[in-house]
Amino acid sequence: MYKVLLFDGGVYRVNELYELVEDVGGFIIQKTQTHVQILVTLAIPEEERDVIERKSQELGAKLTEIPLGGTEIAVVAPTLGRHHMPHPVCDIAEHLRRYGAITVVMGLARGKGRKSAQISAEEKALINEYDAAVFVLGNFEDCIKTEKVRLFEDIRVPVVVVCGPAIDGLPNCKAVVSGVCRRVERMRRAEDIAKLEEIAEKVSKVIEERRRIIDEDPLFVHPAEVRQRIEDLPAVQKSLRPAPIVLHLDGLRVKIPYHEWKDQLASIDVYGRKLKEIAELSDSRLDGSTLIRIYSASKVESMNQLESKKLLCDQASAHAKE
Amino acid sequence: MIVKVEGPEKFGNESYVELFNSILLDIGITRHVEAVKFIIRPSDPLFLISVKTRKAAGKIRITEIAEISQGKEGTYINITDENYAPSLISLLWQLYGRERIEQLSRLEILCKGIDEKEILEIAIDRGEELRKKVLDALWRLLPEGFKIRYDLSSENIITIVATEYEMKEEWKRLAEKVHADMEVLDVQSAAL
Numbered sequence: 001m002y003k004v005l006l007f008d009g010g011v012y013r014v015n016e017l018y019e020l021v022e023d024v025g026g027f028i029i030q031k032t033q034t035h036v037q038i039l040v041t042l043a044i045p046e047e048e049r050d051v052i053e054r055k056s057q058e059l060g061a062k063l064t065e066i067p068l069g070g071t072e073i074a075v076v077a078p079t080l081g082r083h084h085m086p087h088p089v090c091d092i093a094e095h096l097r098r099y100g101a102i103t104v105v106m107g108l109a110r111g112k113g114r115k116s117a118q119i120s121a122e123e124k125a126l127i128n129e130y131d132a133a134v135f136v137l138g139n140f141e142d143c144i145k146t147e148k149v150r151l152f153e154d155i156r157v158p159v160v161v162v163c164g165p166a167i168d169g170l171p172n173c174k175a176v177v178s179g180v181c182r183r184v185e186r187m188r189r190a191e192d193i194a195k196l197e198e199i200a201e202k203v204s205k206v207i208e209e210r211r212r213i214i215d216e217d218p219l220f221v222h223p224a225e226v227r228q229r230i231e232d233l234p235a236v237q238k239s240l241r242p243a244p245i246v247l248h249l250d251g252l253r254v255k256i257p258y259h260e261w262k263d264q265l266a267s268i269d270v271y272g273r274k275l276k277e278i279a280e281l282s283d284s285r286l287d288g289s290t291l292i293r294i295y296s297a298s299k300v301e302s303m304n305q306l307e308s309k310k311l312l313c314d315q316a317s318a319h320a321k322e
Numbered sequence: 323m324i325v326k327v328e329g330p331e332k333f334g335n336e337s338y339v340e341l342f343n344s345i346l347l348d349i350g351i352t353r354h355v356e357a358v359k360f361i362i363r364p365s366d367p368l369f370l371i372s373v374k375t376r377k378a379a380g381k382i383r384i385t386e387i388a389e390i391s392q393g394k395e396g397t398y399i400n401i402t403d404e405n406y407a408p409s410l411i412s413l414l415w416q417l418y419g420r421e422r423i424e425q426l427s428r429l430e431i432l433c434k435g436i437d438e439k440e441i442l443e444i445a446i447d448r449g450e451e452l453r454k455k456v457l458d459a460l461w462r463l464l465p466e467g468f469k470i471r472y473d474l475s476s477e478n479i480i481t482i483v484a485t486e487y488e489m490k491e492e493w494k495r496l497a498e499k500v501h502a503d504m505e506v507l508d509v510q511s512a513a514l
Contacts, residue, residue, distance in 0.1 A: 078466075079466065081466055082462065083462070083464075083465065083466030084466060112466040112467035113465075113466070113467020113468070113486050114364070114367045114465075114467060114486055115367075115486060115487075116467055116486060116487075117467065139331075139333065139334040139337045139338065140331055140334040140362075140364040141331055141333070141334070142330070142331065142364045142365050143364045143367075146365075164333055164334065164337055165331065165333040165334065166333070181333075181337040181340075181341070182337065182341055183340075183341060183344065184341065184344045184345055184348055184462070185344060
């Protein structure tokens with residue numbers, strides 16, 4: 001399984017790190033350089049961590065694990081009105097970013113009320129595009145247990161619920177963090193920070209579990225490899241949107257319009273295959289974006305077998321006709 | 323401030339009291355609220371709040387919160403106590419219309435073609451001011467989806483009961499009872 005790490009050091013001899021990462025079968029996810037300092041987000045096989053650690057020490061850099069690196073997480077609130085939870089929602093989203101995730105804050109269109117709180121199929125489909133969803137709910141156990149559970153009923157991605165009352169577990173939800181209620185100020189106190197840490201920890205666990213599941217039938221290529229091939233596209237380079245390419249656990253989101261760029265994206269070469277042969281490309285519900293979901297190695301293999309069988313059948317029937 | 327909460331869930335009750343305290347602090351009227359009573363029933367759903375405030379002391383003259391000077395185009399007001407700025411501007415709009423009141427900067431107002439003497443007569447009702455602030459606090463506090471509301475108001479008490487779909491008669495009676503109890507509440511002996 002890959003571990004995502006953050007290298008915080010200088011540019012001097014940093015090429016040695018890049019080479020080492022490549023040698024151990026890892027990838028560079030992102031580089032951010034300011035003058036002579038550089039931040040490098042990298043993904044390496046779990047068992048190679050020591051080697052990278054030693055190299056970082058040698059280069060005088062700090063190496064930290066960012067468990068949510070290479071993920072995109074939705075933080076969902078019933079609405080973004082001041083009656084709901086704008087302060088905790090923003091603080092949670094910000095804290096998850098410190099753990100390496102790209103986060104998106106979402107307010108539901110009709111999420112207010114008790115019985116009248118709703119989530120549309122469109123909103124559920126949008127949430128399903130992310131790697132995990134954090135639902136931030138309110139103060140009353142009865143309300144959450146009987147009504148609000150409907151909000152995350154058919155969501156395929158793992159859900160973490162953050163709410164006020166102490167609840168052991170909820171259906172269709174991987175983890176619950178209690179003790180975060182409606183408030184009118186930011187989460188600044190020591191106990192608030194501890195709570196944010198707890199949320200990040202639970203989300204990290206959920207993500208790690210998902211990583212392990214994916215690892216049982218690994219992807220044909222790591223999303224970071226596809227990223228390296230996509231980032232040279234002129235449309236991506238010209239994109240003014242923040243983070244034009246966002247890594248997911250099982251693929252990536254490219255923030256260029258699907259209908260305009262699907263052909264170019266589909267024909268990108270990845271280890272001698274076209275991208276469309278090893279991944280599913282679709283129009284994202286997030287405006288002007290393309291979603292790429294990479295197939296697992298076994299799926300690509302079985303698709304290959306099917307294709308060669310079909311080819312043989314075609315050849316046989318051509319012979320028969322002759 | 324006396325606080326009394328009736329509700330089935332300890333955490334929810336406490337968090338609403340904490341939330342109300344933060345809102346009062348935010349608006350700056352903590353010292354003006356004498357007593358508050360909550361009745362919270364999430365399963366109905368019902369949310370009732372009754373607030374008793376201290377009696378506000380009379381009116382405040384414009385000269386106490388601003389400097390007035392006569393100019394060629396009219397009277398210039400330079401607000402010195404920003405707390406009263408929103409209510410003073412809305413009062414001026416009410417009295418003279420928006421086209422005659424020009425806000426030159428955050429705290430400077432020009433009253434076009436209005437004589438200084440007229441402006442000097444203006445006074446702001448402190449009681450009305452406090453009532454607006456309490457109402458603001460209550461709108462911030464009430465659960466967002468609870469749009470069906472029934473409210474009662476007397477000189478220094480405001481009671482609001484809110485629900486999601488249908489307001490039952492018994493809830494209105496309950497609000498009236500809580501409101502009446504607040505009226506006779508002796509804050510010194512402190513029993514709600």
